[in-house]
Amino acid sequence: MAVCYISGIGFGPSATFQDSPNRTIPFSSNQITTAALPRTKALSCFHHATTSVQPTFSFHCKTRTQFPFRPPLPASNKPTTISSAMSSGYVQEDLPPALDSTSDPPPIFDGTTRLYISYTCPYAQRVWITRNCKGLQDKIKLVPIDLKNRPTWYKENVYPPNKVPALEHNNEVKGESLDLIKYIDSHFEGPSLFPDDPAKKQFADELLSYIDSFYKTVTSSFKGEGTEAGIAFDNIETALTKFEDGPFFLGQFSLVDIAYAPFIERFHPFLLDVKKYDITLGRPKLATWIEEMNKNEGYTQTRYDPKELVESYKKRFMAHL
Secondary structure, eight states: OOEEEEEEEBOSTTOEEEEETTEEEEOOBTSEEEEEEEHHHHHHHOBBSSSBOOOSSSOBOTTSOBOOOOOOOOSSSSOEEEEEEETTEEEEEEEOOOBOTTSOOOOTTSSOOEEEEOTTOHHHHHHHHHHHHTTOTTTSEEEEBOTTSOOHHIIIIIOTTOOSOEEEETTEEEEOHHHHHHHHHHHSSSOOOSOOSHHHHHHHHHHHHHHHHHHHHHHHTTTSOGGGGHHHHHHHHHHTTSOOSSSBTBBBOOHHHHHHHHHHHHHHHHIIIIIOOOTTTTOHHHHHHHHHHTTOHHHHTTOOOHHHHHHHHHHHHSTTO
16 A cells, blocks of 8 residues: 655644544644554645645645655656645746666756756765755756666766766766756856845855765764764854745755755654654754755655654664664
8 A cells, every 4th residue: 555654734623634434633732743644545635724735745834844755766767746835826846867877878968957966965966965955857867877787888988987976067967966956057047146235155165075074974864872963063053044035045046055955855764763863952053054955846846754864874874783
């Protein structure tokens, strides 16, 4: 049975979702509640006590925040369609299956701009988010690669480093995550995601330079006490107080938020599950940032099932403990 996991925060005693005349799921006040339902029923039968919820694969209580869920990767050659409520209305994007060693290559260097990614790679996710937030879904084609069973043609004919992300554009292939998000922002149409203000630009450069240190500090804490990561998240909390014209790192949404989002998306549920350490506790700015990021459809379309991310991190970082 295909199951959707729906989470939400309820407000007041009547906050519920109802999936049948005889079954009501309460969403307790100020507590996260999760329910599992057959996908078809979840898509057609969920209603809030006071507000109807548009059924998509991203379920949320419109009165507060959302906890998006992206379905598992396609297991066949049939693309998976994901619907999302964008500011301009409902849009759909077909996510193709990952290409592996048995897959034929696309018509490389035929003038099509292609973004080679992995659905589970945080570095590739950054570039995917940038492409979405600039509204370039029709300009940049996604080409997912199976990193566990990579096609030989990818290394031989596309990108010799054999990594993702990589961008095929103007008969060239470029790589490196941070370089690509800046390249797409500056070379493609759409709203700029990098600040013009000198003070914000300088702070953006500082935050982008800090990412590697942030990642190493947090992941090195996985084998010790979870609270060892506290200083890294304290730094994030402090950074979020720098500008007061919005809830993001530079006040307004920018490439800095895109650069950090995939890692915080993974660290948050992992530390909560394994270390019982809530990174938002005592950090209201970070809690608000996560909430606001979860309202960004360009980002939520790229998110993966938190439970699968936690299991992946357990295998990667705790297998030998």
